[in-house]
Amino acid sequence: MTPEWRMDDERIARLVASVGAEADPAVLARARARIAAGAAEERWEFALPAGVAWLFRPLTLTGAAAACAIALAAGFWFGGTPGTVAGGTSLIATSSETLPGALLDELDAAETASPNGGLSDSGGPS
């Protein structure tokens, strides 16, 4: 190998250095926009009272959602459907949903039990 075309260290270094890159100004613009957006977010967080800001934390929101889900699941598990107590007994004695309906149902029930309203003509028990 003759020295003319021998690649010495310096030549290799120059060859590597001959390749480079132009910085793209758009990169700086994007970075500055990200920094500005981050600063604006920090200012917004700073402006909120500590208690309110705490309520907006993702962990808090997730915790609240989980607590709601657990409460609902427990309600269904122990109570079946709304308006019932453990064991499935309904808290509502009548089938009607409205107050007038319930009163009419109660009246019907009383009439069924005793056509005379629970009193005999003689005034004694029927």
Added chain:
Amino acid sequence: MEDEQRRIEQLRSGDLDALGDLFRDLGGAMSAVARTMLRDRDEADDVVEEALVRIHAAARGFRGTRGLRTWTLRIVMNLCRDRLRRRKFDGGRAEDLDVLGRAGLSVTPVLEWDEELDRAKLLETLERAIDRLPPEQREAVVLCHRAGLSQAEAAAALGIAEGSVKARLHRARQKLRAELEPLMEEGQR
């Protein structure tokens, strides 16, 4: 040196114009490092953007002992390492046909360039040879020969001893020489 100290102070105070000045001075080296390491212009530009955001965020804690250029290129190199690690996990990518073009790298003609040589072929061979180097040798070559850091600065940027950089460069150049010399030989015939 005083200029650098003033710029560090400006960066510490969150001055965005100082970040712009830093990009004007080091943006080329940052881009060259990221584009050579990643061989993908878009991904490399994302890395440079992320590096600028991190420099702005971390400037307050920067003591300045290693120098701004070393610190900046260390951040870029670490981000490139993260990307390459993730890429390895993703299964890598196909070999590029246009190694310089895709990476967004440009060529400055070397003064004593031999007219007989096929420059494009030589550069393509060189870039592919750089890609084939073990990562630690590639990092040393890119930081010292492409980004222009001294061996001491490259050692600080890589977090290793200066002697290790020297050894890595020596081994890397041996490999590059082995790949380039057949082309040089051809050109001289």
